[in-house]
Amino acid sequence: MKHYLLFAAGKDRPGIVAAISRILYRHGCNMADSTMTRIASEFAMLLIFQAPAGWRAERIGQELQRCEKRLGLFTGIKPLASSESRALKPKGRAHIISVYGADRPGIVYRVSRCLASKRINITHVSTHRTETSRAAGYVMLLEVELPSLRMAAGLNKSLGRLASGMGLHVSMRPVETAKL
Amino acid sequence: MAVRHIRLFxxxxxxxxxxxxVRIGPKTSDLLRDLKHTLQASHGVGLAAPQIGISLQAAVINVAKDPRKRFLGGSNHGLAVVINPQIVEARGLERPREGCLSVPDLLANVRRYAWVRVRALNAEGRQWILEVEGFEALAFQHEIDHLQGRLFxxxxxxxxxDLYRRQDLQR
Incomplete structure (x- = not known):
């Protein structure tokens, strides 16, 4: 069975998930992992599906186009190699980093550049801009994989320097999991 | 009655x-009175001095009337005033979804202790030890974080x- 990645995004309204999943169901495709969420007024879906043997992506192209027109969506499909469809083995201990403060240009770029320079992989990012009548705030939450615990102290120091230079607050802690 | 403006993120x-x-005097009494009045006028269960713009270690907490107390249970000290509070012992784990009067737009699943022992001074400057549990313990930890410059x-x-692949747990 071949795997594909499908994304769809558009103005949030009832029926988007039903429309996309209906197309996959009608074509005998199995939906595997997915993430679907509303961001501001937009709804975005990112999912992996398995297609039956001999199936071609073009077969649902027309139906997706109709769906795009009817629901105002933007969609795309990308084939995956079989190794790409499997969950990756974690490359280290998961840590959560919180960064927040007054909004200013470059927060995401400078924090992610700091992590990339240390070859630290980001697995989740969530950012939020808040606005009051006085000022705008920015919150960036990241989940990262630290290949070795020795890196934590160095990373903390680098992020601390970066944050204080930008008037931000930063904290980092390991994700605790209880295996029962 | 001095209801102060709540500082926002x-x-x-x-x-x-x-x-x-370091010295409990008339200014401290004024601060505590303002904290109590501002808390009363808000829909919150706790208020720390920095939330009204004062960078001193004082907070008030009152979970008595909050309906969440009924669901989450635990202790209830009524209106509690804490000065220079410190958590000296903690047990258990909770992962409540939390918000804050100073960050009105956001909520997050956070990690908190289910029971804490807190050492603090009261409004008269006498040391007291409180053992708090459940919803009240969450409120105490939230306010003590404010006094240390931390948010939820x-x-x-x-x-x-809240759902991960088992493979993701092999960390």
Whole structure:
């Protein structure tokens, strides 16, 4: 069975998930992992599906186009190699980093550049801009994989320097999991 | 009655660790009165001095009337005043979804202790030890964080999802 990645995004309204999943169901495709969420007024879906043997992506192209027109969506499909469809083995201990403060240009770029320079992989990012009548705030939450615990102290120091230079607050802690 | 303006994120006072109160006098009484009145006028269960723009270690907590107390249970000290509070012992684990009067737009699943022992001074400057549990313990930890320049955003337990592949747990 071949795997594909499908994304769809558009103005949030009832029926988007039903429309996309209906197309996959009608074509005998199995939906595997997915993430679907509303961001501001937009709804975005990112999912992996398995297609039956001999199936071609073009077969649902027309139906997706109709769906795009009817629901105002933007969609795309990308084939995956079989190794790409499997969950990756974690490359280290998961840590959560919180960064927040007054909004200013470059927060995401400078924090992610700091992590990339240390070859630290980001697995989740969530950012939020808040606005009051006085000022705008920015919150960036990241989940990262630290290949070795020795890196934590160095990373903390680098992020601390970066944050204080930008008037931000930063904290980092390991994700605790209880295996029962 | 002095109801003060509640400082909102990203006000820098919320990111700044507060100074301990070294002398309890008329100014402290004024601060505590303002905290009580502002808390009463809000829909919150706790208020720390930096939330009204004062970078000193004082907070008031009152979970008595909050309906969440009924669901989450635990202790109830009524209106509690704490000066220079410190958590000296903690047990258990909770992952409540938390918000804050100073960050009105956001909520997060956070990591908190289910029971804490807190050492603090009361309004008269006498040391007292409180054991708090359940919803009241969450409120105490939240306010003590404020006094250390931390927000609930520093206690986020996970991002975007509460369900992980088992493989992801092999960390």
């Amino acid at each position: 990203p006000d820098f006072v919320l990111q700044t660790p507060c100074r301990p109160i 955003l520093d206690r986020v337990a996970n991002l975007s999802t």
